[in-house]
Amino acid sequence: MNNDNLNSYKSLPCKKCGRIVDNVGEEAVKVTCSMCVLGAVGFPEEPKSAYKPTGRPAGWHWMKEFVDKDGTVYHLGKEQPKLKGTLPPTKVKPVKKKRKKRRTKEEMLLAMDAERKAELKKAVKKQKDFLNHKFGG
Numbered sequence: 001m002n003n004d005n006l007n008s009y010k011s012l013p014c015k016k017c018g019r020i021v022d023n024v025g026e027e028a029v030k031v032t033c034s035m036c037v038l039g040a041v042g043f044p045e046e047p048k049s050a051y052k053p054t055g056r057p058a059g060w061h062w063m064k065e066f067v068d069k070d071g072t073v074y075h076l077g078k079e080q081p082k083l084k085g086t087l088p089p090t091k092v093k094p095v096k097k098k099r100k101k102r103r104t105k106e107e108m109l110l111a112m113d114a115e116r117k118a119e120l121k122k123a124v125k126k127q128k129d130f131l132n133h134k135f136g137g
């Protein structure tokens, strides 16, 4: 075995952090250790979640025409670059939650009464129908 080849490699301190890097080529004058290379390249970013708040209303891409805040015009969600900036941005109304109207006690009683009367009417009609069928014709 000829190990002469090993002699053509040397160790050099990393030019950035000073860490000794082994087996750099004979020609190498400056070396950057793997840590610094990683640091320079940057760690892969965490995948961003699919949901990006756009500030657009829900279902905007189903709208016949939607103009984004920056003036980008969309027709059914398709960007219309030629129309950009020609239209005022679509006003996005904040979604209002429907609040149930509170009934007053009186209103509630009236509603209950009306319901009861309706039930009674139904019951009477049912009975009449029953009787008609039994004794009628």
Ligand SMILES: [Zn+2]
Pocket: 014, 015, 016, 017, 018, 019, 032, 033, 034, 035, 036, 037
């Ligand atoms: Zn380094």
